[in-house]
Amino acid sequence: MVPPWLFFSIFAGWALYLAVAVGMATGREKAYPPALVLSIATLAVSLSQPEHYSLADAGPTLASLTFVAGSLLQVGVIFFITSFLILRRRQSSARAIPVQR
Numbered sequence: 001m002v003p004p005w006l007f008f009s010i011f012a013g014w015a016l017y018l019a020v021a022v023g024m025a026t027g028r029e030k031a032y033p034p035a036l037v038l039s040i041a042t043l044a045v046s047l048s049q050p051e052h053y054s055l056a057d058a059g060p061t062l063a064s065l066t067f068v069a070g071s072l073l074q075v076g077v078i079f080f081i082t083s084f085l086i087l088r089r090r091q092s093s094a095r096a097i098p099v100q101r
Helices: 004-025 029-047 050-057 062-096
Strands: none
Touching: 004 029, 029 062, 050 062
């Protein structure tokens, strides 16, 4: 049986991911920083579990492939959202500085 605290924490994570996904799908740029935080938190929690490494040591099973694919996707999300936010900041700061000729 799943402990209640674990069930509610997973449910809260799903609700946050759903809210961020809806925000990103509707084009709201304010959804990108929470998506970055959620991706970092998910990766940190997932990589800190020794059970996940025992799955990977067992060989190429569906569970181990899911763990590896999920971890790679989280790294990709972190990379691309960070890149997007840095580029967006550079563009906005470039527009804010008037060019003197």
